[in-house]
Amino acid sequence: MTESTNNSPSVTDSSNLRAWLTTETPRSRFQAKMTQLYSGWQSLRSNPLALVGFLILVILILVAVFAPFLATHGPSEQNLAMRLAPPGSDGYLLGSDEFGRDIWSRIIFGSRITLMIVVLVACTAPVFGLLVGTVAGYLGGWPDMVLMRITDIFLAFPRLVLALAFVAALGAGIENAILAISLTAWPPYARIARAETLTIRNADYISAIQLQGAGSLRIITGHIWPMCMSSIIVRVTLDMAGIILTAAGLGFLGLGAQPPMPEWGAMISAGRKFLLDHWWVATMPGLAIFIVSLGFNLLGDGLRDILDPKGEQS
Amino acid sequence: MSNAAGTATQKRRGASSPLLKRLRRLTTVLFSIIATLVGLLFITFLIGRVMPIDPVLAIVGERASKEVYDAAYLSLGLDKPLVVQFGVFLQQVFTGDFGISRLTARPVSDDIIRVFPATLELASVATVFGVLLGVPMGVIAAVHQGKWQDQLIRLFGLFGYSMPIFWLGLMGLLIFYGILGWVGGPGRLDVFYDDLVPVITGMILVDSLIAGEIDIFWNAVSHIILPASLLGYYSLAYISRMTRSFMLEQLTQEYIITARVKGLSEHAVIWRHALGNVMIPLITVIALSYANLLEGSVLTEVIFAWPGLGQYLTTALLSADMNAVMGGTVVVGLIFIGLNLFSDFLYKIVDPRAR
Numbered sequence: 001m002t003e004s005t006n007n008s009p010s011v012t013d014s015s016n017l018r019a020w021l022t023t024e025t026p027r028s029r030f031q032a033k034m035t036q037l038y039s040g041w042q043s044l045r046s047n048p049l050a051l052v053g054f055l056i057l058v059i060l061i062l063v064a065v066f067a068p069f070l071a072t073h074g075p076s077e078q079n080l081a082m083r084l085a086p087p088g089s090d091g092y093l094l095g096s097d098e099f100g101r102d103i104w105s106r107i108i109f110g111s112r113i114t115l116m117i118v119v120l121v122a123c124t125a126p127v128f129g130l131l132v133g134t135v136a137g138y139l140g141g142w143p144d145m146v147l148m149r150i151t152d153i154f155l156a157f158p159r160l161v162l163a164l165a166f167v168a169a170l171g172a173g174i175e176n177a178i179l180a181i182s183l184t185a186w187p188p189y190a191r192i193a194r195a196e197t198l199t200i201r202n203a204d205y206i207s208a209i210q211l212q213g214a215g216s217l218r219i220i221t222g223h224i225w226p227m228c229m230s231s232i233i234v235r236v237t238l239d240m241a242g243i244i245l246t247a248a249g250l251g252f253l254g255l256g257a258q259p260p261m262p263e264w265g266a267m268i269s270a271g272r273k274f275l276l277d278h279w280w281v282a283t284m285p286g287l288a289i290f291i292v293s294l295g296f297n298l299l300g301d302g303l304r305d306i307l308d309p310k311g312e313q314s
Numbered sequence: 315m316s317n318a319a320g321t322a323t324q325k326r327r328g329a330s331s332p333l334l335k336r337l338r339r340l341t342t343v344l345f346s347i348i349a350t351l352v353g354l355l356f357i358t359f360l361i362g363r364v365m366p367i368d369p370v371l372a373i374v375g376e377r378a379s380k381e382v383y384d385a386a387y388l389s390l391g392l393d394k395p396l397v398v399q400f401g402v403f404l405q406q407v408f409t410g411d412f413g414i415s416r417l418t419a420r421p422v423s424d425d426i427i428r429v430f431p432a433t434l435e436l437a438s439v440a441t442v443f444g445v446l447l448g449v450p451m452g453v454i455a456a457v458h459q460g461k462w463q464d465q466l467i468r469l470f471g472l473f474g475y476s477m478p479i480f481w482l483g484l485m486g487l488l489i490f491y492g493i494l495g496w497v498g499g500p501g502r503l504d505v506f507y508d509d510l511v512p513v514i515t516g517m518i519l520v521d522s523l524i525a526g527e528i529d530i531f532w533n534a535v536s537h538i539i540l541p542a543s544l545l546g547y548y549s550l551a552y553i554s555r556m557t558r559s560f561m562l563e564q565l566t567q568e569y570i571i572t573a574r575v576k577g578l579s580e581h582a583v584i585w586r587h588a589l590g591n592v593m594i595p596l597i598t599v600i601a602l603s604y605a606n607l608l609e610g611s612v613l614t615e616v617i618f619a620w621p622g623l624g625q626y627l628t629t630a631l632l633s634a635d636m637n638a639v640m641g642g643t644v645v646v647g648l649i650f651i652g653l654n655l656f657s658d659f660l661y662k663i664v665d666p667r668a669r
């Protein structure tokens with residue numbers, strides 16, 4: 001996604017680099033990859049909304065990394081003399097909450113929690129879904145029946161209710177919230193992966209590998225997984241917004257991150273008590289959630305146009 | 315959803331007589347429904363069992379003697395193997411018995427029957443909002459594909475997808491109730507109207523009309539309008555997006571060209587011919603979004619103090635009322651499965667090509 005800054009010795013100036021990146025006849029595997037990335041970047045650039053989404057996410061990552069430098073206060077630093085200070089008051093850019101904690105700093109540090117949730121869910125649910133879907137699709141027969149039945153059962157639950165029930169069973173807390181979200185997020189990936197696998201399964205190149213003696217495991221991981229990647233990535237990006245909202249919802253109900261963690265949903269929940277008199281306490285973290293999930297949605301929408309133009313109907 | 319697996323099996327078995335084929339398909343569908351149901355119940359059961367709360371203590375209290383505790387333990391059947399316990403649970407569920415709620419001290423099934431109409435009312439009004447606005451927006455976006463109208467509607471929908479519903483609810487309350495005072499606050503009615511209408515359907519909008527209490531009806535309207543329109547915004551985002559994509563597909567069809575060549579007005583071509591055909595897949599979408607509203611309504615109900623299923627479920631969760639949690643989860647799951655099936659079924663009835 002990032003513009004490739006390739007340091008190959010033959011490249012001397014930018015026009016040369018562009019020629020190298022846009023060639024029809026790549027000389028190496030690396031060049032082919034870079035060409036692909038570059039054309040992806042080009043189409044992303046031509047879609048302003050997707051670019052905005054991409055920028056929002058870059059900013060989110062930067063904010064999370066440089067949180068201690070951007071924050072003006074510690075995330076749990078209390079100052080009861082300055083409790084519920086309105087936005088713009090001395091040293092409190094976005095105001096302060098009921099313990100006199102700086103909302104701006106808490107939002108900044110909260111970005112780390114959001115990012116952690118997103119990364120952990122994105123590393124587990126799609127992988128599990130991919131595994132289930134491709135195995136079911138490739139093997140067919142009874143493994144397919146059993147795996148898809150299980151997927152359907154999980155799909156039959158509304159996500160938030162299932163996550164709520166899981167968290168209630170496992171105990172409230174951010175780790176359990178992440179686990180519960182992952183447990184509820186994998187079934188759509190399994191469906192997508194299975195559908196992709198069914199279209200690939202009978203392709204000639206798979207038969208060729210089978211004839212060479214490759215086993216199921218090798219075919220699934222080495223030859224089917226790469227083909228499922230683009231639709232999975234689109235789905236992950238689009239899902240992330242929903243995952244952030246679910247995590248925030250759990251935090252809001254007091255089942256996710258526990259105080260004094262600066263989790264955005266829990267912050268809204270705390271501000272709810274003073275909504276009418278001190279609107280900023282609940283409003284500011286909500287804006288943060290909104291901007292980040294909008295970023296994921298915009299990027300996902302753009303990526304779908306680029307990688308998977310027919311995906312809209314699935 | 316379950317059809318993909320079904321068609322795959324049929325392909326392998328090869329074509330036989332149409333009647334046999336239909337029977338086979340029916341058994342596959344029936345089997346998958348039953349498997350999904352049992353699975354749903356099993357997961358709910360497991361969740362109830364691994365909850366870190368001792369169900370016996372919840373009944374006998376902390377200061378009970380060993381004998382009382384043991385008696386309650388045996389009477390709950392907790393000494394039996396898990397499989398047997400699951401069997402008992404299944405039996406109870408199929409007779410509509412979810413046990414007694416610890417919080418309300420009433421049968422969970424009665425509680426659910428009491429709270430469900432509120433959720434149904436909210437979700438229905440929200441869906442009406444979503445359809446009335448979402449479908450025309452989707453059509454307009456498709457007709458002006460790629461132009462500013464399309465972008466604007468797309469952005470509007472993405473905003474809906476991106477906002478935490480509980481936050482949007484709070485902001486709505488802050489602006490329209492706190493500052494402007496245009497709508498009623500949390501709850502279904504103002505306090506002094508409570509319990510004045512005889513409960514018939516449980517939906518106040520309907521009940522108040524039946525009782526001829528116009529004041530109460532308008533009061534209920536002022537209370538439902540905000541949560542319903544916010545929930546409706548979510549289904550609007552989904553419905554308009556799907557309408558757009560269905561419309562784009564239809565507008566490239568040959569019958570559209572024919573209609574234009576015949577000299578029909580653009581209005582008739584789009585709103586009558588194209589939209590008419592889009593209505594079929596759209597029914598499925600609307601049914602699905604209706605099911606999804608049940609989920610969105612959990613948080614909305616908490617924000618708006620709406621005494622529906624979502625609030626019942628969250629209160630039960632937070633106070634570890636196990637029977638209520640399990641009962642509520644099962645009911646939500648059942649409705650979800652039911653609506654999914656219904657939309658599949660409806661699709662096959664209205665669209666002969668899907669048979």
